[in-house]
Amino acid sequence: MAIKKKTLLKVIILGDSGVGKTSLMQQFVNGKFSHQYKATIGADFLTKELTIDDKTVTMQIWDTAGQERFQSLGVAFYRGADCCVLVYDVTNQKSFDNISSWKDEFLIQANVKDPENFPFVIIGNKVDVDESKKIVTQKKAQQYAVNLGNLPIFQTSAKEAINIDQAFDVIARNALQQEENEEFNGDFDDAININLESENQGCAC
Amino acid sequence: MGHHSLQAKHSFSNSSTVSLPAERLSHLVVPSTLTANYNKSAVSKGEEEEESFHFQQNEQSNQIYSDNATATVAAVTGHLTIPKSTSRQKSLSSSFNLSVIDLYGSPNSQEQDQEQGEEGEGLSDDYEEEEPQQQQDRKPSIAQPQQSEPQINKSEYDRYGFRKQTRSVTQRQYDTWFQNKYQPHAIRRKRKWIQLFSKAGLATPDTEGLKQVRFPVKSEKLKRFVRKGIPAEWRGEAWWWFAKGNDVLQEGLYDELVVRSGNFKGKDLEVIERDLNRTFPDNLHFKSQEQGVEPEMIQSLRRVLVAFALYQPSIGYCQSLNFIVGLLLLFMSEERAFWMLVIITGRLLPGLHEMNLEGVNVSQGVLMLGLKEYVPSMFKKIMNISFDQESLKDDGENGDGYEYLRRIPPVMLTTSSWFMSVFIGSLPVETTLRVWDCLFYEDSVFMLKISLSLFKLIETQITASASSAASEESDIDEMEIFSLIQNYPKTLIDPSTLFDVIFTSRNQFNGLSQDDLVRCRQFVAEKRQTASKKNKNKSKSGGTDDLKVSRRLLANEDLWSDELYGFRSKSGAGSSIVRWNKDLSERVKRRMKR
Incomplete structure (x- = not known):
């Protein structure tokens, strides 16, 4: 049985259909890649236990459907997210252009208290492809991430497992910080994570 | 190609x-x-x-x-x-x-x-x-490694x-x-x-040489036969027959649509294209056997999806239709698959694939009410993990205790794919097919019955898990419930595990009728509609489209006047009947007439 009141980090992965959201999640959680992923309907989630600076946390990753109309189902589960990952496909300009819409959509639906400081992480996926197929250059993307509020950005390949752990490490740290901030601000959601102020996981009651 | x-x-x-x-x-x-x-x-x-x-x-x-x-x-x-x-x-x-x-x-x-x-x-x-040119292009590759x-x-x-x-x-x-x-x-x-x-x-x-396939007239016996499974090679004919395919079939229209598809441009096309190879990558018929050669099935899938997007612009292409068509194509011709899609998206799963997916929310609301009535322990658990104090405050505003119909709990995102994809991918193949057999025979109320049956099974799993932990059920946390709902159905390889629940007569929900479902859908749609009216200016996505669909779901006036939210128990005891606020419904009705 899991230890109660452990820190739960909720991470939402958004981005256009086919950019590789499922693959990223699978690669990070299970260390696998497959050509056989099906289109995601609604949402799937996986969890992974992580240790961040001696602190054990459980990351709950939500993989979503990319088609626009599925956003209307997102209202409920965006809430309480600690970090939002925005994914585009380096071979698909449109998926890159849509990054800011995904960000806005998230902020509206998640009802984030402090939108300015909410942690987003941008991921440009499929960097394993042939150079000639890459449409969104790293330079362009980095500039864009700066303009969007100096957001962290990673170039990854879920297929070749490039940069996945690095990206998710930043995601986890950002999520943890967000979680702690919310705690500090007296968030109503007290079902989880009651003793973040103490370093170890002992009971604070 | x-x-x-x-x-x-x-x-x-x-x-x-x-x-x-x-x-x-x-x-x-x-x-x-x-x-x-x-x-x-x-x-x-x-x-x-x-x-x-x-x-x-x-x-x-x-x-x-x-x-x-x-x-x-x-x-x-x-x-x-x-x-x-x-x-x-x-x-x-x-x-x-x-x-x-x-x-x-x-x-x-x-x-x-x-x-x-x-x-x-x-x-x-x-x-x-047929295609001599392509043939020439193709070299006989000797065990070409893929x-x-x-x-x-x-x-x-x-x-x-x-x-x-x-x-x-x-x-x-x-x-x-x-x-x-x-x-x-x-x-x-x-x-x-x-x-x-x-x-x-x-x-x-x-x-x-059979000109007209005919199945025996509907009867309790036939229903039992269907529940035990239609022979796989008759499924195409049976589905077509029971879903009354001939009633919707317009001869020649599909061919016409395919011709017109050539000029079809739109956002949907790109999404369709991306999903073709993400439909059944694990099925031989959808798999390219040779580099650069597109399987016939993929081509059929494309034609049906594009033709449907043309035919039904209020839906266009919605992800999950690819799975439905893909499965249909394994059992019937393109033309029939097309018309079956018309039946499924229109009559059986109304509104579920529309632009705003309001039908999904309605179906999940119906499922929530079903859980409340028939699997109350699961209902409570879902409520506990879904709503915090903030939400309860919101509910206070509306004051009717139905906040969970307006704001569908996140966990229902998983069950929404049960409905949208008609269980493809959520249940193993043979089990899915058995559900499909019954869906066409028994109408969409079967979707609710099978969902409730799944929750019954999940409930058992949770009880087992809780007792093994030798602690109170509250120890089953959010993630475990999520993960059970998401993953447990995928293990139900033997259809009888699930169908035994359906066959058990002491499960009251087996007595649910299609009328009960229709009434319940209307109730949920109405509840949601009052919310979306309220929020019309508040939220950009909860606006008029939702209203339109809700109104369509409300269209049937005589059923609308029923004061139950559905779910009459067949036993007649009436103990489980929940009444909803008649005054409220009257008010909404008046407002809508205006």
């Missing part, structure tokens, strides 16, 4: 200017005595090819079947043929055996296995008459061409179950079905 040999060339030889695909029904069946031959022709450029295709129109098979009452197990496992479907293809009357896998298991399966490794050569040779699967080992695939092994089920589990349990079941049921047809004085759907 190209073809492979899942379709026989005969079907194509007279194809018209519109390149429509061949008859599809027949590709499921392989006479056991022919399996080896067939398989060779399907996967290799062997000399037996001609011979095996000829052989498949064998007369013997039909004799065995017309003399059905005494059919032996051997006959059942052996020569099954499949009827034609659309009139367009009537002339191509022969039934080809196009599956790589035999339906009822074959004594030759050992031989099949030995034959692996011969694929990779000239998969599309069957089409030389990226992930250099060889196709047929024993790894089930009788529909799906990979037996999934993330939740091992191949060994599958084989053990299928050989020891399900195959005998299927053979037994097939025999019973033949007797049923015989008693009803009807020719079975696979009778040679």
Whole structure:
């Protein structure tokens, strides 16, 4: 049985259909890649236990459907997210252009208290492809991430497992910080994570 | 672009200017005595090819079947043929055996296995008459290695061409179950079905030369038969019959739409294109057997989805339709698959695939009410993990205790795919097909019944898990519930695990009728509508579109006046009946009339 009141980090992965959201999640959680992923309907989630600076946390990753109309189902589960990952496909300009819409959509639906400081992480996926197929250059993307509020950005390949752990490490740290901030601000959601102020996981009651 | 040999060339030889695909029904069946031959022709450029295709129109098979009452197990496992479907293809009357896998298991399966490794050569040779140019382009590649699967080992695939092994089920589990349990079941049921047809004085759907397929009239007995499974090779005909396909079919329209598709431009096209190869990557029929050659199934899938987007612009293309069409195409022609999609998205799952997916929210609201009534412990758990104090405050504003209908709990995101994809991907294949059998026979209320049955099973799992932890149920946390709802159904390889729940009469929800469901949908739609009116200016996505769909769902006035939110218990005790606020409904009605 899991230890109660452990820190739960909720991470939402958004981005256009086919950019590789499922693959990223699978690669990070299970260390696998497959050509056989099906289109995601609604949402799937996986969890992974992580240790961040001696602190054990459980990351709950939500993989979503990319088609626009599925956003209307997102209202409920965006809430309480600690970090939002925005994914585009380096071979698909449109998926890159849509990054800011995904960000806005998230902020509206998640009802984030402090939108300015909410942690987003941008991921440009499929960097394993042939150079000639890459449409969104790293330079362009980095500039864009700066303009969007100096957001962290990673170039990854879920297929070749490039940069996945690095990206998710930043995601986890950002999520943890967000979680702690919310705690500090007296968030109503007290079902989880009651003793973040103490370093170890002992009971604070 | 190209073809492979899942379709026989005969079907194509007279194809018209519109390149429509061949008859599809027949590709499921392989006479056991022919399996080896067939398989060779399907996967290799062997000399037996001609011979095996000829052989498949064998007369013997039909004799065995017309003399059905005494059919032996051997006959059942052996020569099954499949009827034609659309009139367009009537002339191509022969039934080809196009599956790589035999339906009822074959004594030759050992031989099949030995034959692996011969694929990779000239998969599309069957089409030389139709597309000589492409044929020239193709070089016979000798066991060309493919990226992930250099060889196709047929024993790894089930009788529909799906990979037996999934993330939740091992191949060994599958084989053990299928050989020891399900195959005998299927053979037994097939025999019973033949007797049923015989008693009803009807020719079975696979009778040679049959002009009009007919199923026995609906009865409790037939319903029970359907619940125990329709013979796989009759499914296409049965679904079409029970869903009343002929009532919606407009002859020629599909072909017309396919022609018009050529000019279709739109956002949907791109999404469709991206999903084609993400539909059934684990199914042989959807898999490219040769580099650069697009499987016939993928082409069919594209045509149906694009034609549907043209035909039904209020839906266009919605992800999950690809799965529905993909499964239909394994059992019927393109044209029928198209019209079945019209029926499924329109009548059976109204609003579920519309632009704003309001029908999904309504269906999930209905499921929540169903849980509240019939699986209350699960309802409580979901409420506990879904709503914090903040939400309860919101509820206070509306003050009716139905906040969970307006703001569907996150966990229902998982169950929403049960409905949108009609359980494809959520349940194992054979179990999914059994649900489909009943859906067309019993109408959409069956979706609710099966969902509640799943929750009954999940409830048992949770109880087991909680007691093993020797602690209170509150220890089952959010993630465990999420993960059970998401993953447990995928392990239900044996349909009877699930159908036993449905068959258990003490589960009150088995008495639910289609009318109950319709009423409940209306209730939820109304509840949601009051919310969306309120929020109209608040949220950009909760606006008028939601309202429109809700209103459509409310359209049926006489049902609307019923004061139950659905769910009348058949026992008549009325104890479980929950009444909703009649005043409120009156108010809304008045407002809507204005």
